[in-house]
Amino acid sequence: MAKQTEKAASSDHNHDDREQQTNLATYAQLAAGMAFFGSGTPTSKLVTDAFPVFLASGLRMVVATAILLPFVFKEREKLKQLERKDWMIVLGIAVIGMFLFSAFMLYGMKQVSGVVGSIVMSTTPAVTALGSFFFLRDRLGWRKSAAIGLAVFGVLILNLGSGQLDGSGGNQLLGMLLIFGAVCSEASYTLLGKVASNHISPVTIAALAAGIAVILFLPFALYQLPSFDLAQTSFTSWIALVWWGAGVLALGSVLWYRGVAKVSGSTAAGFMGVMPVSALVLSYLLLGESFKWIHLVGFAAVLAGVLLISREHAKHH
Numbered sequence: 448m449a450k451q452t453e454k455a456a457s458s459d460h461n462h463d464d465r466e467q468q469t470n471l472a473t474y475a476q477l478a479a480g481m482a483f484f485g486s487g488t489p490t491s492k493l494v495t496d497a498f499p500v501f502l503a504s505g506l507r508m509v510v511a512t513a514i515l516l517p518f519v520f521k522e523r524e525k526l527k528q529l530e531r532k533d534w535m536i537v538l539g540i541a542v543i544g545m546f547l548f549s550a551f552m553l554y555g556m557k558q559v560s561g562v563v564g565s566i567v568m569s570t571t572p573a574v575t576a577l578g579s580f581f582f583l584r585d586r587l588g589w590r591k592s593a594a595i596g597l598a599v600f601g602v603l604i605l606n607l608g609s610g611q612l613d614g615s616g617g618n619q620l621l622g623m624l625l626i627f628g629a630v631c632s633e634a635s636y637t638l639l640g641k642v643a644s645n646h647i648s649p650v651t652i653a654a655l656a657a658g659i660a661v662i663l664f665l666p667f668a669l670y671q672l673p674s675f676d677l678a679q680t681s682f683t684s685w686i687a688l689v690w691w692g693a694g695v696l697a698l699g700s701v702l703w704y705r706g707v708a709k710v711s712g713s714t715a716a717g718f719m720g721v722m723p724v725s726a727l728v729l730s731y732l733l734l735g736e737s738f739k740w741i742h743l744v745g746f747a748a749v750l751a752g753v754l755l756i757s758r759e760h761a762k763h764h
Contacts, residue, residue, distance in 0.1 A: 473706050473709045473710055474706075474718075476702045476703070476705055476706035477702075477703065477706035477707070477710070477714075477715060477718040477721075478718055478721050479702050480699050480700075480701075480702035480703030480704075480706060480718075481699075481703065481718050481719065481721035481722040481725065482721055482722070482725040483694050483695055483698055483699035483702065483703075483725075484695060484699045484703070484722050484725075485565075485721065485722040485723065485724065485725025485726040485729065486690070486694065486695060486725055486726070486729050487568075487691065487695040487696075487699075487726075488552075488556070488561060488564045488565045488568050488726045488729075488730065489561040489564075489565065489726065489729045489730040489733045489734055490687050490690055490691045490694075490695060490729075490733070491552050491553060491556050491564075491691060492556045492560075492561040492564065492730075492734060493683070493684065493687035493733065493734070494507075494553065494684070494687050494688050494691055495553040495554075495556045495557050496557075496684075497680055497681065497684035497687070497688075498675070498680070498684065498688065499671040499674075499675050500549075500550060500553040500554055500671075501550070501664055501667035501668050501670070501671050502667075502668045502671045502672055502675060503549075503553060503688060503691075504546075504549035504550065504553065504660075504664050504668070505661060505664035505665060505667070505668035506668070506688055506692070507549065507688060507691050507692035507696065508545065508549075508657050508658075508660045508661045508664060508692065508696075509661055509692070510688075510689055510691075510692030510693050510697070511653075511654075511657045511692040511693065511696040511697045512654060512657045512658045512661055514692070514693050514697035514698065515650065515651075515653060515654030515657060515697050515700070515701075516654060518648070518650045518651050518654055518701075519651055519654045519655065519658075521651075522647050522648065522651050525646050525647050525651075526647065528646040528647075529646060529647070533643060533646070536639050536642060536643045537643070537652060537655050537656050537659065538656075538659060539635075539639050540636050540639050540640065540643075540652065540653075540656040541655075541656040541657070541659035541660045541663065542663065543632050543635045543636065543639070544632055544633065544635055544636025544639065544656065545636075545656055545657060545659075545660040545663075546660050546663045546664065547628070547629075547632045548629050548632035548633055548636070549660075549664075551625050551626065551628035551629035551632060552625075552626065552629040554625050555621075555622045555623070555624075555625030555626035555628070555629060556622070556626070557622070558618050558619065558621050558622025558623075558625065559619060559622035559623060559626065560730070560734070560736050561729075561730035561733070561734040561736055562727060562730045562731070562734075562736050562739075562742050563605055563619070563622070563623065563742075564622070564626050564730075565723065565726035565727050565729075565730050565746075566601060566602070566605060566723070566726075566727070566742065566745050566746050566749055567602055567605070567623055567626045567627060567630065568626060568629065568630060568633075568723075568726060569598075569601075569722070569723035569726065569727075569746070569749040569750065569753065570598035570599075570601065570602060570627075570630055570749055570752070571630050571633050571634060572594070572719055572752070572753050572756045572757075573591075573594045573595045573597070573598035573749075573752050573753075573756065574595075574598070574630050574631060574634045575633075575634040575637050575638065576591040576594060576595065576756055577591075577595055578631075578634045578635070578638050579638060579641075582638060583638060583641065583642075590755045590756065590758055591755070591756060593752070593755055594751075594752035594753070594755040594756045595752070596752075597748045597749065597751050597752035597755070598748070598749055598752045600748045601744075601745040601746070601747075601748035601749035601752070602623065602627070602745070602749075604741060604744050604745040604748065605623065605741070605742075605745045640652065648704065649700070649704045650700050650701055650704050653696070653697075653700045657696065657697075706718075717757050719753050719754075719756065719757050720750060720753050720754050720757060722753075723746065723749060723750050723753060724750070727742075727746055
């Protein structure tokens with residue numbers, strides 16, 4: 448009897464160890480997914496300094512589509528269940544969430560530093576919450592309202608301090624407005640994804656939208672190609688472009704959505720804060736940008752908003 452009890456206890460202990468390892472692996476996926484998403488802003492700065500906007504965006508979508516294609520193949524039978532409304536949503540994600548997002552992002556990053564771009568992009572959760580209130584009739588509690596206010600405050604701080612902020616030599620206000628256009632495009636992607644079909648996974652939806660975006664970018668990319676010498680592009684710039692497609696869009700989506708499928712919404716929301724931290728830290732490391740206190744003030748306000756939204760999400764799940 449004692450041996451059986453000891454054996455049962457050992458079995459329970461092994462089960463707990465396996466469960467803990469599974470949780471750690473899932474948390475690592477969520478953190479890595481958000482870190483990959485966050486790396487997109489400084490990476491896009493490297494890309495836009497080396498490539499024409501539409502050519503870079505088109506190549507990015509080609510890389511992402513190639514990486515995500517196996518997921519489409521895996522769910523090919525489920526594609527038959529998609530209705531016309533579902534395909535219209537996928538088209539909307541391709542046009543707004545990928546085509547317009549890339550154009551706004553790259554043209555905006557031509558005007559501002561990576562740090563400023565990262566902080567503006569970090570307002571995405573707050574803008575998504577506001578869009579969800581207006582278009583999906585989601586409740587806007589005090590936490591979400593405060594998060595939106597903090598996001599606005601953070602961006603205003605950056606704009607008011609624009610004279611000392613930017614070392615890129617660009618038009619600070621124009622750049623921030625363009626990047627905010629990218630924020631709105633990203634928020635639209637999320638909102639459209641919420642009403643998309645449950646027949647297929649979010650990763651497959653991303654793959655289909657990326658494939659459509661390749662077609663959208665093609666004429667503009669072909670127009671820019673003759674005037675650009677691909678052979679003169681540095682190896683580092685090519686790595687940045689491939690990462691922007693394979694790492695940020697493709698692998699980031701795979702890691703994030705695989706992690707989300709294994710945890711509660713509240714747990715997933717808690718990892719949202721990784722994205723702005725990743726974006727800011729990598730802007731300093733990859734771009735070698737100098738630290739300014741006003742960056743920290745703006746970033747702290749926006750990050751506080753992200754954490755408030757995470758807390759609000761956890762409260763309702």
